[in-house]
Amino acid sequence: MTSRKAVEKNQTTMADSTLPLQYEAVFILANEGLDSYCEYVESNEITFFLNDEEERYFQDQGRISSSERKEFILKTSRLVNKKPGPASSSGGEDQGSGDNSDNVDASSTTTTTEDKTDNISKEDALDSTDASNVVGMDMSGDYTLFTKQPVYVLFQPPLYDGLPHIQDLICESILNARSNIRISMFVFTDVFIYNSLCQATTTGAVTIDILLDATQVEQFLKMLGKNCLNVPDGLNICLNSGTGPYQRNTGATMGLAHEKFLICDEDKAIFGSYNYTWSAANINRENVVVVSGKQHPIIRSLLQQFNKMQETCILFETD
Structure with a gap:
């Protein structure tokens, strides 16, 4: 690990x-x-x-x-x-x-x-925020207790000095995974997160399933092509979509698979507004909720949703 x-x-x-x-x-x-x-x-x-x-x-x-x-x-x-x-x-x-x-x-x-x-x-620095409502925050300036809570929220840019950057936390969680990683993502073109996923597969012990919105797969493949990157064994890409098609005057259109979440080892989940893009990491305002605990009901619900979506997804052949 x-x-x-x-x-x-x-x-x-x-x-x-x-x-x-x-x-x-x-x-x-x-x-x-x-x-x-x-x-x-x-x-x-x-x-x-x-x-x-x-x-x-x-x-x-x-x-x-x-x-x-x-x-x-x-x-x-x-x-x-x-x-x-x-x-x-x-x-x-x-x-x-x-x-x-x-x-x-x-x-x-x-x-x-x-x-x-x-x-x-x-x-x-806290401005008008009631410090008593900031769960787990150590007001001495060390926020390690904050990120040890079973549920907490991170923002991009970080809300306070010392809190981790969302991209760093995602990469760290991926690299520390021991058995499985499940990702549902709308846009995925962040090279650093992708490289972390590739590194996680090198031991052969970690399997990775990624559900990507079908309309955004082309952007994902362009990211790979521009940087001469491959899809390693143990990393599976599936085409996902919304629950459409929906009828409009111009014809039928499919809905989007707009959910954005990561689950590692069924023990940690990171979800929120954050797409896996350079802009999300560096210039946007974003937020994620971080949940820990194998039996946490939020993680169990996310796992059920992931499995439900995966049943209707199409495995993408990258060769």
């Missing part, structure tokens, strides 16, 4: 190297276009981390000024917040688009933001 320390080290490395390059690539995409973005990604030997919809979104934004770039850094959590927590709050956002006048020094921004945070009392 992969240790927490190993996971944190892996995520910290990603934060300090890959993510700054990814943010740089995003601004190049917005300011210089798709060709320049692709050239930058290839020349820096990083993965193609955006799906088609994300690429179109950033191209539609037009040029991004230095003030907007700085605001973008401050609103995200990865390089700005480097305080230790129960899981690494890794990630980064070093920006740049080829126009040197627009460059923002992520390290100096980090220092400024942390200094500002250090001057805010815990009561001010």
